[in-house]
Amino acid sequence: MKNQTNQSDQPEKIPFIERLIFARRPLVLFIFLMLTVFFGYQAFQLRPVASFERMIPTYHEYIKNAYKHSDELRGLSNTIKIVVETTRGDIFTREYMLTLRDINDAVFFVNGVDRQNMESLWSSAVRYTEVTEEGFSGGPVMPEGFDGSDAMMARLKNNIQRSGRIGSMVANDFKSTALNVPLYELDPKTGEKLDYQKFSHALENEVRGKFQDDTIKIHITGFAKVAGDLIDGETRVGLFFLAAFLILLGLLWVNSRCWRSTAMRAISSIVAVIWQMG
Known part of the structure; x- marks a missing residue:
C-alpha cells in the first residue's frame, strides 16, 4: 500500500514542477541570465594569490610554535636557493669567485630579499670556527681583501673546509655553491603581499639573464620562484x-x-564553467 501511495503521488509532483518551470520559461531564462552575468563578473575578479602562508598548515601546532618564534627563525621559512655551477674545473678560480660576488650583489638588491639574513660565500655572516692552542678562533669564510690570487684561494679553500658548509652551501665536488636567500612576506616598498611574478622576473633578468653563459649555470629553486613560474x-x-x-x-x-x-x-x-568559477 505504501508503494502504491508513493507511485500515485509521484505523477502529481512531476507535472507541478514542469508547470512551475516551463510555464514561466522567459522568467526562468532571465534569472539564469542574471545569475550567469553575476557569476561572470565574480569570475573576472579572480586573481592568483601565491602566498607562502596559504601553502602550509597554519593550524598545526608546529607551525603555530614557529610563528611564536618567527623573529628567531628569520631566514628559515620562505626562502629560495640559487645554485651557481661552474662547467669548467672547480669553484676555486678567480673568474668564478668574482662572478659569484657579482651574483651575490645582484640578488642582494632584488626587491623582497631579506638582506640581513641572506647567506653566500661572500656574506660576512658565513663564518668558520676552529679550536687552537689559545682557544677558539674564527672569522668570515671569505678572506678580507680577496683578490683571486693563489694564496687567497688557498686560504678560502681552507676556511670552507673548516666552516662545516661543505654539502650545504658548497657542493661536495667543489663544482657549485649556493646562495640562501630568505624573503619578506610583504613587499618592503608597498607593504602589500610580495608579488612573486615580479620577483621571478627580477631573478631571470638581473641574475640568470646577466650571468649565465657557457661556463656558468644558474639553478633557482624555492616556493617564490615556482609560484612566479606558475603565474607566468x-x-x-x-x-x-x-x-x-x-x-x-x-x-x-x-x-x-x-x-x-x-x-x-x-x-x-x-x-x-562560469558558474563554477564565480
Missing part, C-alpha cells in the same frame, strides 16, 4: 583551454551535423 603559465593554460574548446566544437558538429545543437551544448558548457 596562466596564458598557456588559457590557450590550452581555447584549443580544447575548439576541438570540442568540431567533435560536436561531426556528431550532430547541426550548428544549432553544437552551439547550445557549447554554451551550456561555458555557462557551467
